[in-house]
């Protein structure tokens with residue numbers, strides 16, 4: 001197993017993944033793919049875990065509340081940038097939407113195990129920088145930045161799994 005690459009060796013990398021609104025059968029595939037890419041790059045586990053989580057929540061929200069969208073992944077020396085952009089119903093009150101437990105999920109969404117109202121809250125918690133903007137009736141745009149730590153700790157244990 002290769003040791004994790006340091007920040008400077010992380011390749012400049014950009015990829016765009018389309019996400020279909022309403023397609024619950026495929027919900028989670030894009031974030032799974034993004035997680036694999038980041039693992040392959042050898043990024044430290046904590047960065048991969050947080051990036052995968054914010055991608056997953058963004059993807060589920062596009063599937064749940066938008067007609068269509070995309071997730072853009074960019075890995076630069078020093079940080080991972082994830083943007084989730086959709087065309088859909090938008091969010092009327094962003095402050096409310098970010099609150100823990102606040103949800104407009106339908107019965108159908110809840111039956112599938114989503115709709116606990118923690119997605120945006122967790123995205124904000126696990127991102128180092130988080131921007132959200134939305135226009136009702138048009139769509140929503142999220143930008144999440146996760147910093148890649150500059151050096152491994154002395155134990156270097158992150159790359160062992």
Ligand SMILES: Nc1ncnc2c1ncn2[C@@H]1O[C@H](COP(=O)(O)OP(=O)(O)O)[C@@H](O)[C@H]1O
Nearest residue numbers: 061065090097103104105115116117118119120
């Ligand atoms: N991409 C989106 N487009 C429209 N509304 C959204 C979007 N993402 C989130 N929301 C709104 O914000 C609320 C909170 O989102 P979230 O924290 O992910 O919780 P949940 O999805 O479990 O309801 C949602 O119930 C929905 O009303």
Ligand SMILES: [Mg+2]
Nearest residue numbers: 060061119120
């Ligand atoms: Mg959600």
